[in-house]
Amino acid sequence: MVSKNQIKLITSLQQKKFRKEHKLFFAEGKKVIQELIHSNFSLEYLFSTAAVFPGIDPKKILTISETELKKISALTTPNDCLAVFKQPESKSINPSGLIVALDDIRDPGNLGTIIRLCDWFGITELVCSEETADIYNPKVVQATMGSIARVNVNYVNLEKFINETQLPVFGTFMDGENIYKSTLPKEGIIIMGNEANGISPEIEKVVKNRLTIPRFGDLQQTESLNVATATAIILSEFKRN
Amino acid sequence: MVSKNQIKLITSLQQKKFRKEHKLFFAEGKKVIQELIHSNFSLEYLFSTAAVFPGIDPKKILTISETELKKISALTTPNDCLAVFKQPESKSINPSGLIVALDDIRDPGNLGTIIRLCDWFGITELVCSEETADIYNPKVVQATMGSIARVNVNYVNLEKFINETQLPVFGTFMDGENIYKSTLPKEGIIIMGNEANGISPEIEKVVKNRLTIPRFGDLQQTESLNVATATAIILSEFKRN
Numbered sequence: 001m002v003s004k005n006q007i008k009l010i011t012s013l014q015q016k017k018f019r020k021e022h023k024l025f026f027a028e029g030k031k032v033i034q035e036l037i038h039s040n041f042s043l044e045y046l047f048s049t050a051a052v053f054p055g056i057d058p059k060k061i062l063t064i065s066e067t068e069l070k071k072i073s074a075l076t077t078p079n080d081c082l083a084v085f086k087q088p089e090s091k092s093i094n095p096s097g098l099i100v101a102l103d104d105i106r107d108p109g110n111l112g113t114i115i116r117l118c119d120w121f122g123i124t125e126l127v128c129s130e131e132t133a134d135i136y137n138p139k140v141v142q143a144t145m146g147s148i149a150r151v152n153v154n155y156v157n158l159e160k161f162i163n164e165t166q167l168p169v170f171g172t173f174m175d176g177e178n179i180y181k182s183t184l185p186k187e188g189i190i191i192m193g194n195e196a197n198g199i200s201p202e203i204e205k206v207v208k209n210r211l212t213i214p215r216f217g218d219l220q221q222t223e224s225l226n227v228a229t230a231t232a233i234i235l236s237e238f239k240r241n
Numbered sequence: 242m243v244s245k246n247q248i249k250l251i252t253s254l255q256q257k258k259f260r261k262e263h264k265l266f267f268a269e270g271k272k273v274i275q276e277l278i279h280s281n282f283s284l285e286y287l288f289s290t291a292a293v294f295p296g297i298d299p300k301k302i303l304t305i306s307e308t309e310l311k312k313i314s315a316l317t318t319p320n321d322c323l324a325v326f327k328q329p330e331s332k333s334i335n336p337s338g339l340i341v342a343l344d345d346i347r348d349p350g351n352l353g354t355i356i357r358l359c360d361w362f363g364i365t366e367l368v369c370s371e372e373t374a375d376i377y378n379p380k381v382v383q384a385t386m387g388s389i390a391r392v393n394v395n396y397v398n399l400e401k402f403i404n405e406t407q408l409p410v411f412g413t414f415m416d417g418e419n420i421y422k423s424t425l426p427k428e429g430i431i432i433m434g435n436e437a438n439g440i441s442p443e444i445e446k447v448v449k450n451r452l453t454i455p456r457f458g459d460l461q462q463t464e465s466l467n468v469a470t471a472t473a474i475i476l477s478e479f480k481r482n
Binding site: 109113116117119120121122123145147150180213215216217224225226228229230231232233236237239240 | 350354357358360361362363364386388391421454456457458465466467469470471472473474477478480481
């Protein structure tokens with residue numbers, strides 16, 4: 001049974017301002033929820049129509065009907081469970097190894113996929129410009145498939161962050177050096193630009209190392225890569241050696 | 242002005258059976274529509290609230306209101322135009338070079354992104370199992386960003402297709418050879434498996450070359466890559482040399 005106040009609270013968490021106010025977020029589906037629980041995210045409530053979660057304080061589990069779940073879910077086709085978690089505090093940025101920095105990634109699906117990629121490639125630091133989508137947006141949480149628990153995300157003034165770093169800074173541009181022929185270091189900041197506009201002019205000014213992913217298709221026509229697939233290729237290149 | 246019959250026809254095209262029956266599909270947004278027109282897709286109608294399209298038979302352009310566009314659009318936030326095209330006949334498969342083969346990719350966004358990747362990497366042949374999403378699904382068309390015009394897609398019995406090919410066949414599995422250390426040929430079939438289940442057992446039996454994308458994150462936990470990002474990494478490896 002889910003109360004009216006709970007419905008109101010959970011649906012409000014689809015909006016960033018209420019997530020910020022309550023310092024809460026929610027995740028859906030057994031797989032993602034279990035990953036978050038195992039990663040010591042602090043569980044507030046778990047609403048479930050059927051799923052069994054061993055090892056969880058039974059007082060936190062509320063059985064609900066499918067109709068009720070539909071009311072609180074952000075999905076068109078809800079799963080069988082939804083859990084509300086506390087937003088953990090971000091740890092401060094560890095300025096070593098490879099760091100991915102996002103310059104205004106707006107699409108929650110792209111952000112979620114990039115977090116999952118960071119996790120796959122063992123990159124634990126993700127730095128986001130303040131205009132980047134919120135990692136606790138339900139669509140981001142869903143797209144990370146739980147890897148949100150293993151990547152430390154900080155929102156910063158990106159220009160200032162880059163100006164102050166000691167690490168080499170990399171970005172991809174149309175006129176950069178062929179990434180397949182570049183010697184890539186084990187430490188550095190990799191900047192990924194906005195879906196529509198790429199890296200912004202202010203950030204471009206402070207990027208010293210210009211790379212490019214060569215294209216093999218019809219040069220006149222093939223237009224661009226999606227930012228998440230471009231991130232996949234770039235991280236693969238940095239890590240493959 | 243859009244007639245009731247046109248609204249009925251266009252909304253019916255969100256469903257595969259009606260797309261098949263009418264041999265039509267639709268695309269939204271100036272960029273995608275222009276790409277399709279320039280690639281000689283046969284335009285039936287273009288509904289536009291504002292956008293100007295030079296070089297198009299004016300009889301095919303119908304000015305409509307935003308309210309009308311909302312009725313026919315598949316997008317939550319419609320663009321300013323929507324165009325209906327004839328489905329072209331697929332050309333038969335050219336069995337040379339690199340071919341991407343999809344084993345039951347169900348998500349339209351993933352399929353669209355993979356088509357865009359094929360285009361980027363100059364791969365013009367995409368072969369899909371019959372259970373793979375339909376390329377004329379509006380969400381696929383949107384995710385391809387127009388590159389659907391440059392990739393030849395065929396739906397086939399995948400097991401039969403692989404059994405009959407002379408090309409080497411590659412797939413990624415947990416226990417495959419490290420793709421970063423493999424010598425990859427310029428010709429071959431690269432199989433990408435279903436989002437949830439990977440490559441199916443029937444197809445796995447006929448894959449001779451087993452590859453793996455090594456993971457660098459916490460081996461116990463990081464679970465998998467999204468199929469579109471995995472495709473990006475694999476195509477990049479095949480093409481980089």
